[in-house]
Amino acid sequence: MTQTQHHQVGKPLANLSLDLDNEWAYLKTHEDPIWESYPSYLDVVVPRILHVLERRKLQITVFIVGQDAALEHNREALAQIARAGHEIGNHSLRHEPWLHLFSEQELEQELAEAEQHIQAATGQRPTGFRGPGYSQSSTMLRVLARRGYNYDASSLPSFIGPIARAYYFATGQFNAEQRERLNRLFGSWKDGLRPLKPYRWRFDGISLLEMPVTTFPGFRIPIHLSYVMYLAGFSTSLAQIYFNTALRMCRLFGVEPSILLHPLDFLGGEDVPRLRFFPSMGMTREKKIAVVERCLDSLTHLFDVRSVGDHAAIVATRKNLMEVEPSS
Numbered sequence: 001m002t003q004t005q006h007h008q009v010g011k012p013l014a015n016l017s018l019d020l021d022n023e024w025a026y027l028k029t030h031e032d033p034i035w036e037s038y039p040s041y042l043d044v045v046v047p048r049i050l051h052v053l054e055r056r057k058l059q060i061t062v063f064i065v066g067q068d069a070a071l072e073h074n075r076e077a078l079a080q081i082a083r084a085g086h087e088i089g090n091h092s093l094r095h096e097p098w099l100h101l102f103s104e105q106e107l108e109q110e111l112a113e114a115e116q117h118i119q120a121a122t123g124q125r126p127t128g129f130r131g132p133g134y135s136q137s138s139t140m141l142r143v144l145a146r147r148g149y150n151y152d153a154s155s156l157p158s159f160i161g162p163i164a165r166a167y168y169f170a171t172g173q174f175n176a177e178q179r180e181r182l183n184r185l186f187g188s189w190k191d192g193l194r195p196l197k198p199y200r201w202r203f204d205g206i207s208l209l210e211m212p213v214t215t216f217p218g219f220r221i222p223i224h225l226s227y228v229m230y231l232a233g234f235s236t237s238l239a240q241i242y243f244n245t246a247l248r249m250c251r252l253f254g255v256e257p258s259i260l261l262h263p264l265d266f267l268g269g270e271d272v273p274r275l276r277f278f279p280s281m282g283m284t285r286e287k288k289i290a291v292v293e294r295c296l297d298s299l300t301h302l303f304d305v306r307s308v309g310d311h312a313a314i315v316a317t318r319k320n321l322m323e324v325e326p327s328s
């Protein structure tokens, strides 16, 4: 057996997921009242995403927002995802980034409703969860464990959040309530120090696997594709070098990367004129999809890429998993 073949066999694991954030969720954050009619680009973007994945024989996890699954005009696109064999995850009911401020009862309701709509649209009951805006709380972890989830995937171990918040505080005028919300919105400094590798939450008799979204080892800067796309707005070759270096660092440090996609990575400004205010929406769809394809080719070249659920099932059997208690 040659050296190359040997590496082919022994590729380390990675997982790939997509947060299916829809047009209305971005418009809502941007305070554009059009969001209330739930404008959707799913019928445009889903076939495009599935095509790119299918060409690489990739089976990933798609985290779906319950509100989208509840609407008839999204049903066909969502059913296509399930038919293609991808794992369906729960990305909350209304894509509220304030989930960490919800009570236990509100969270039970939020998850139950989302599960109901998602199952009706895809035939799958989600067993993995990712909070919108990487929101996380011990209450949420407790509710997920009680509802039989196999894993949470809401952690983004990065300092980018706290830095963004400090900047906000320094430049804005906020009342006490707004400060409390902002304080928790982007994660605390402590969250930035959490492990990059999967670990087990263990507290009050609760045990739940955490599959963190991977950030650049050591630097903890995001490496999800939307960040790479932001860099590609300046230079596609720089973006490519950045992503490939991050993957090499993961190999070096034994991190099995969890890589994240968003629909906007597959959409140009010409596809969704209302979202032109977004930094990467100045790029064409053609240019963006080419960046995604090159990144996925690097990823599959270096790693054995699975869905988050498949990866989590393997991780769960490991004896040396780190155990962590939530800070709040």
Ligand SMILES: [Zn+2]
Pocket (backbone or CB within 6 Å): 019, 020, 021, 091, 095, 131, 132, 133
């Ligand atoms: Zn989202």
